[in-house]
Amino acid sequence: MSDNKRILVVDDDIDIVEQVSAALTADGYDVIAGTSQEEGEDLLLSHKPDLAILDLMMEQMDSGFMLCHQLKRLHPETPVIILTAVTATTGISFASRDPESRAWIKADLLLDKPVRTEFLRHQVRRLLHEAARVAET
Numbered sequence: 001m002s003d004n005k006r007i008l009v010v011d012d013d014i015d016i017v018e019q020v021s022a023a024l025t026a027d028g029y030d031v032i033a034g035t036s037q038e039e040g041e042d043l044l045l046s047h048k049p050d051l052a053i054l055d056l057m058m059e060q061m062d063s064g065f066m067l068c069h070q071l072k073r074l075h076p077e078t079p080v081i082i083l084t085a086v087t088a089t090t091g092i093s094f095a096s097r098d099p100e101s102r103a104w105i106k107a108d109l110l111l112d113k114p115v116r117t118e119f120l121r122h123q124v125r126r127l128l129h130e131a132a133r134v135a136e137t
Contacts, residue, residue, distance in 0.1 A: 005128055006047060009033045010040035010067060011055035011083065016113075020053060023117045024124065037063035044071055049078060051128055053120075054107075056084035068106045077135065079127035080106065081120075085113040 007029045011017050014035055021031045032047050034040045037058050043049075044067070052071055056064035064082045071078055108127055111120065 004028055004030045005050040006030045006032060007124065008040070008043055008047065008049035008052040008054075008071075010035070010037070010043070010052070010058070010064075012036060012058040013055070016055070016083070019117065020120065023121055027121060027124075029124075037067060040067045041070060044074060048075055050131070051079045051081070051124060053081045053083060053124075056082050065106070072106045077131060079108040079131050081109045081111060081123060081127070082107040083111050083113050083115060 007024050009017055009020050009024070009031055010033065011020070012035050017033050017035060021033050024031050032043050032049065034043050037060065040054065040063075049071075052067070054064040054067050056062070058064065060066070064084070068080045068082060071080060109123060111123070
């Protein structure tokens with residue numbers, strides 16, 4: 001059994017799944033990946049990720065939010081990053097800093113696509129580090 005952190009990546013764009021998976025695998029993480037909300041749900045039932053990176057819009061406009069809610073219900077301590085092109089596509093922004101407005105989202109971080117790979121890798125390391133600190137207390 002590997003001591004590497006396990007990261008769940010779910011996006012209906014196979015190119016993004018492959019790019020993110022390759023970068024994270026190169027950083028030493030174990031990556032489990034799916035290309036649909038349904039695959040993500042199955043992976044959540046069979047694996048406990050240390051962090052998840054989810055696309056917002058897959059089969060449904062809110063697939064990423066649904067997966068995030070399911071993950072947080074099963075493992076509330078697991079950090080979640082949601083990647084979205086919704087701002088570029090619709091003009092809708094989830095950038096509100098108001099905790100009350102964002103409480104329903106459940107994600108720890110929302111990033112607009114396209115996201116630079118190095119920036120995403122940095123955010124993964126930061127969130128895993130923060131989760132480890134919380135687990136120690």
